[in-house]
Amino acid sequence: MPNLKPVFSIEKAHKAQLQLSKFIVFEDRLPKNIHFVGGVDTAYFKDVAISASVVLEFNNLNLVEAQVATRKVAFPYIPTLLSFRELPSTLACIKKLKIMPDIFLVDGQGIAHPYRCGFASHLGVVLGKPTIGVAKSRLTGDIEPFPNRDFTYLKDNNEVVGAALRTPTGKTLYVSVGHMISLETAIKIVRHCTRGSIPEPIRLAHKRATTERRKISKP
DNA sequence: GCGACAG
């Protein structure tokens, strides 16, 4: 058998992200009244990615549906290339949903990425659905001390790429545009969905993925 | 070359 050359290089992947970033919509393209909010998260067991997608009613944040999907990971974790690792299993569990939410909250960056195409944006463009990036730590950009608000802009070389939002608990969340939404609306939605240290959609997706993980690890 | 670096 001839040697199969790697189907990618970090450089090519970055160029692909640069191309993908051109399709990102920074304006609100979601229903005036949001009915359902979605959340996705991924857990791991060895070389298997276990993703979970959940749907909550926007008004009361009650869980109405949850799905899971697993895939062998074909990509290592490389900062800036997270989407290539989590996209397969994430897309799979989203396709199982009977109720398609109006928007998805994704754990990871949106455009707050070196090539303006983090996991949340990549997922949004592929789905053609609104997404918001909600990360627990920063990838790129800097913030200045919090002013008299609960958030401060995240800037990458003077360009606003997102915001650092302080939750009621005191935790800092990095919010950025994923796709089909404005930063202003994204901040409002994340605020609305956050009761503890993390938005409910992501917290529940994380919980569901973790539950599924132990089923696989401890039969 | 050095440091930073989502999950």
Place this chain on the structure above:
DNA sequence: ATCTTGTCGC
């Protein structure tokens, strides 16, 4: 992300 028990705090 994951490896891990009890423990300090709101």
